[in-house]
Amino acid sequence: MSTASVLVVDDEEDIRALIDEILSEEGYKVTVAANAAAARAAKAAGKQDLVLLDIWMPDTDGISLLREWSEQGVLDCPVVMMSGHGTVDTAVEATRLGAFDFVEKPLSLAKLLRTVERALDSARKQSVAGKGSGQSIITPIGRSRLMQGLREKVQQFAGYDSPVLLIGEIGSGRGAFARYIHALSDRADAPVVNLVAASLTDNNAEELLLGSENNGDVNNGYFERAKNGTLIIDELTDLCDQAQKLLLSVLEQKNFVRRGGHERVRFQARIVATAGTDYERAIDSGKLRRELVSHLNVLTAKIPPLREYAEDVPELLNYYVEKLVDTESLPFRRFGIAAQNRLRNYPWPDNVRELKNLVRRLMLTGTDEEIKLDEVEAEIGATAANSEPLVKQDLLALPLREAREQFERAYLQQQLQLCDGKVGKLAKRVGMERTHLYRKLRSLGVDFRSVGSDD
Numbered sequence: 001m002s003t004a005s006v007l008v009v010d011d012e013e014d015i016r017a018l019i020d021e022i023l024s025e026e027g028y029k030v031t032v033a034a035n036a037a038a039a040r041a042a043k044a045a046g047k048q049d050l051v052l053l054d055i056w057m058p059d060t061d062g063i064s065l066l067r068e069w070s071e072q073g074v075l076d077c078p079v080v081m082m083s084g085h086g087t088v089d090t091a092v093e094a095t096r097l098g099a100f101d102f103v104e105k106p107l108s109l110a111k112l113l114r115t116v117e118r119a120l121d122s123a124r125k126q127s128v129a130g131k132g133s134g135q136s137i138i139t140p141i142g143r144s145r146l147m148q149g150l151r152e153k154v155q156q157f158a159g160y161d162s163p164v165l166l167i168g169e170i171g172s173g174r175g176a177f178a179r180y181i182h183a184l185s186d187r188a189d190a191p192v193v194n195l196v197a198a199s200l201t202d203n204n205a206e207e208l209l210l211g212s213e214n215n216g217d218v219n220n221g222y223f224e225r226a227k228n229g230t231l232i233i234d235e236l237t238d239l240c241d242q243a244q245k246l247l248l249s250v251l252e253q254k255n256f257v258r259r260g261g262h263e264r265v266r267f268q269a270r271i272v273a274t275a276g277t278d279y280e281r282a283i284d285s286g287k288l289r290r291e292l293v294s295h296l297n298v299l300t301a302k303i304p305p306l307r308e309y310a311e312d313v314p315e316l317l318n319y320y321v322e323k324l325v326d327t328e329s330l331p332f333r334r335f336g337i338a339a340q341n342r343l344r345n346y347p348w349p350d351n352v353r354e355l356k357n358l359v360r361r362l363m364l365t366g367t368d369e370e371i372k373l374d375e376v377e378a379e380i381g382a383t384a385a386n387s388e389p390l391v392k393q394d395l396l397a398l399p400l401r402e403a404r405e406q407f408e409r410a411y412l413q414q415q416l417q418l419c420d421g422k423v424g425k426l427a428k429r430v431g432m433e434r435t436h437l438y439r440k441l442r443s444l445g446v447d448f449r450s451v452g453s454d455d
Contacts, residue, residue, distance in 0.1 A: 004120050005029045005047065009039040009062070010054040010082065015107070019052065022109055023116070036060035043069075048077050050119050052103075055083040055094075063094055070097045078119040082107070095319065101139070118155060122184060138183075140176055141319050142312040146304055150177075153301055158184035163251075163296045164272045165236070167279065168303030171353030174274040175234060177303055181272055182230040190229030193269075195222050197238035205243040206259050209250075213261035223256060226269035233273040236296070237282040244289050251295040271296060306348040306355065314340045316352065320359040330363040338373040346380055409444045416446065 006028045008019045016032045023030045031048070033039040036059050042048070055062040062081060069075045081094050084105035094102070100119045103112050140151060157164055158181045166174045175194070182192045200208060211221030222231060233239070239247070250256050251271075255264045273296050282288035306313070317335050324330045335343070348354055358379060362371050412430070419425040423441070427434040 003027060003029045004049040005031065006116065007031045007033065007039065007042050007048045007051045009033045009036070009051065009057070009065075011035060011057045012054075015054075015082075015105075018107070019112070022113070026113065028116075036065045039065060049123065050077055050116060051079045052116075053079055053081055053099075055081055063097070066094060066097045066099060078123050080115055080119055095139070095141070102143070114152075118184075138176070138180070140173060140180055141316055142309055143315060144309040144312045146309045147312060150301065150303070154181050155184060157181055157299050157301065160299065161186075161270055162298040163270065164299045164301070165293070165297040166272065166274045166301055166303055167277060168274070169277060169305050169351055171351035172303045172305055173352045174303045175232065177301070178230075178232045178272040178274065182232075182270075185230070185270070187229050187270060191226055192230045192232065193222060193226040194232045194234060196234045197236060197243070200240055200243040202240050202242040205240060205246060209243065209246050210256050210258050211261075211265075212259040218258065218261075221258070223250060223267055223269065224265060228268050229270070231269045231271050233271060236273045236275040236293070237279050237288050239288070244292050248289060248292045248295065251292075277302075306351045310344045313344045313355070316355055317343065317359060320356050321363065324360055324363055328360075330360070333363050333366055333369055333371050335371045335376075336373065339371050339376045342373055342376050343380075405444065408440070409446060412441060412444065412446055 006023055008016055008023075008030060010016050010019070010032075011034055013034070016034065020030045020032055031042050033042050035057055039051075039053070043051070053062045053066060060068075062083075066075075066079060066081075069079075075098050078100035079098065081099050081102045082105060083102065100122065101115050103115055140147065142148070142151075154164075154177055164178075164181060166177055168174050179192060182188060207219075207221065209221045209223055211224055212219045246256075250267050255266050257264055279288065279293070283290050283293060306316075314335070317340060321333065321335070325332050343355075343358075361379060362375060366375060412426070415430055416423075416426050419429055423437060424434060427437045430437070432440070
């Protein structure tokens with residue numbers, strides 16, 4: 001196995017020397033460059049397997065150099081950006097131009113080595129798969145600690161072959177993380193097949209999953225179409241009972257027989273399934289088979305709702321602006337600071353999917369280059385509904401008293417349901433004296449009698 005060549009581009013001599021020493025000790029062949037001119041010469045002199053590129057340099061900055069290589073079509077290896085004071089705009093631009101990842105200064109040597117290994121491993125897998133499609137791995141966006149930790153977790157999952165269960169709200173990006181796992185795995189050159197669980201019924205599940213044979217004609221089902229690749233099951237709780245039985249049988253026996261056929265076909269796909277945060281209720285109610293879940297949740301990850309990493313909202317806004325300009329030729333617009341700040345504090349009931357749709361609407365309907373606060377207020381105000389669950393209400397747009405009442409009403413209604421309508425049990429759960437709780441429920445208009453009987 002040949003030694004990987006790494007080009008380190010940084011104007012700080014101490015940084016270059018440190019990285020050179022560390023990577024050389026790990027067995028890499030290292031070339032250093034103090035500026036963009038030296039980097040161009042080093043890249044032209046020989047094939048590099050990876051470039052570590054500083055953003056801020058005196059002659060030509062790293063983003064400009066990355067853009068230059070990208071436009072010239074010579075970006076033939078992964079590039080990891082390095083910066084001690086990067087911004088969201090530079091991060092989005094570098095990602096758009098093809099940067100694999102970022103490392104922040106002061107450098108964590110352990111993280112630097114992990115990133116180098118991942119970048120080289122990704123390049124090897126893409127090389128095996130062939131680069132004819134010109135498609136690069138789309139890394140889920142977000143520089144928050146929460147998203148960085150999640151990316152590291154699923155990157156680790158990609159190295160295994162066990163089933164994965166991704167748990168999260170609708171629109172939170174579960175499918176994107178499922179495809180990310182496939183793209184980083186050893187199966188990346190094989191098919192990734194998406195199965196919408198709700199499309200299966202008790203009548204069609206057998207043929208759609210197992211396939212069929214008729215007079216020698218073979219119609220492959222989902223299990224065979226994903227051969228050697230990944231089968232993504234979208235929303236596990238929507239699987240009908242017959243589909244659950246078939247899937248459980250295949251997972252246990254590792255083979256199946258096509259409908260109308262006789263030969264056993266080996267099951268050779270990896271399964272990545274998604275489920276809502278309330279999937280355990282479906283198990284408790286008998287709608288979802290517990291034994292099936294036990295086969296699929298060998299590895300699990302929680303995909304957080306967007307409101308839990310709101311600091312990444314500006315980066316996501318800019319990312320989707322750039323993406324929609326490139327893919328749909330929409331007119332470029334940029335979010336003003338006030339608009340970005342407002343959206344950082346919006347609860348995003350439908351998560352990243354809602355954010356992308358909001359960006360698209362604003363790019364289609366506005367005329368000025370800058371997207372201002374009043375436009376954002378008009379858009380999110382038009383979609384608000386008082387009847388939505390608590391987490392889907394924009395309480396920050398309400399006066400304090402009204403927001404507090406709505407919060408208390410939604411909170412107690414949901415807690416009451418968890419307590420089967422028993423006010424005594426509710427009082428213990430929320431830490432309130434029962435008489436005071438009765439008064440509070442009446443003042444908020446919560447009809448506890450319609451939920452269940454008291455104990």
